[in-house]
Amino acid sequence: xxxxxxxxxxxxxxxxxxxxxxxxxxxxxxxxxxxxxxxxxxxxxxxxxxxxxxxxxxxxxxxxxxxxxxxxxxxxxxxxxxxxxxxxxxxxxxxxxxxxxxxxxxxxxxxxxx
Amino acid sequence: xxxxxxxxxxxxxxxxxxxxxxxxxxxxxxxxxxxxxxxxxxxxxxxxxxxxxxxxxxxxxxxxxxxxxxxxxxxxxxxxxxxxxxxxxxxxxxxxxxxxxxxxxxxxxxxxx
Numbered sequence: 630x631x632x633x634x635x636x637x638x639x640x641x642x643x644x645x646x647x648x649x650x651x652x653x654x655x656x657x658x659x660x661x662x663x664x665x666x667x668x669x670x671x672x673x674x675x676x677x678x679x680x681x682x683x684x685x686x687x688x689x690x691x692x693x694x695x696x697x698x699x700x701x702x703x704x705x706x707x708x709x710x711x712x713x714x715x716x717x718x719x720x721x722x723x724x725x726x727x728x729x730x731x732x733x734x735x736x737x738x739x740x741x742x743x
Numbered sequence: 744x745x746x747x748x749x750x751x752x753x754x755x756x757x758x759x760x761x762x763x764x765x766x767x768x769x770x771x772x773x774x775x776x777x778x779x780x781x782x783x784x785x786x787x788x789x790x791x792x793x794x795x796x797x798x799x800x801x802x803x804x805x806x807x808x809x810x811x812x813x814x815x816x817x818x819x820x821x822x823x824x825x826x827x828x829x830x831x832x833x834x835x836x837x838x839x840x841x842x843x844x845x846x847x848x849x850x851x852x853x854x855x856x
Contacts, residue, residue, distance in 0.1 A: 632787075633787075662843070662844070664844075664846070670848070671834075671846060671847050671848030671849055672788075672834060672846035672847070672848075672849065673846070674843055674844060674845065674846075677843055685843040687843075717786060719786070719787070719788065721788070721844075731778075731790040731793065732780075732788070732790065732844065733790075734780075734787040734788040734789075735787055736785060736786040736787045737786045737787065739786075
């Protein structure tokens with residue numbers, strides 16, 4: 630069974646640009662959540678999607694957005710990049726809507742903003 | 744909202760030593776789950792354990808054991824006879840029942856050979 634796949638793995642952008650990250654969950658998983666990991670703030674929840682609907686959202690500005698497609702694949706977008714957006718962005722999937730179940734994580738997309 | 748405190752930012756131990764990672768959490772929910780995840784250098788988080796707030800039995804799995812005390816809101820994790828492969832960042836996370844995990848800054852464990 631293939632794991633959670635995130636692309637791209639590494640990318641470099643400059644301030645003011647926008648970026649789109651992609652996440653393909655494990656087959657059959659309908660819930661996808663996104664996290665931002667930085668040395669100072671740790672691992673912070675961005676948002677969660679289930680069946681193409683955003684169910685939960687963390688405390689991030691509107692520059693951070695996401696969506697989920699009918700095949701459960703998800704994308705997150707960050708517009709008007711700032712230096713502080715440099716981070717490892719992790720995607721996780723799980724099977725059900727409210728299972729409090731185990732999350733399966735991808736290896737992340739490491740974004741560097743110059 | 745949930746909050747977790749892992750006061751130990753970094754820990755170093757010599758191989759074969761035992762090590763305990765502390766986790767103190769805050770939640771207003773009466774029913775919740777507690778998780779531990781491990782993040783090796785490769786980046787992806789790996790699930791270690793899930794406990795229901797109703798179940799305060801300690802758990803042992805091989806070299807890993809967990810001590811859950813609801814009265815003190817603590818869910819500590821002990822690795823016995825540590826190995827170099829245990830070097831990773833460990834995260835404790837309480838969740839109320841949905842899929843919104845509140846992780847903290849984690850504890851970075853280095854096991855020295």
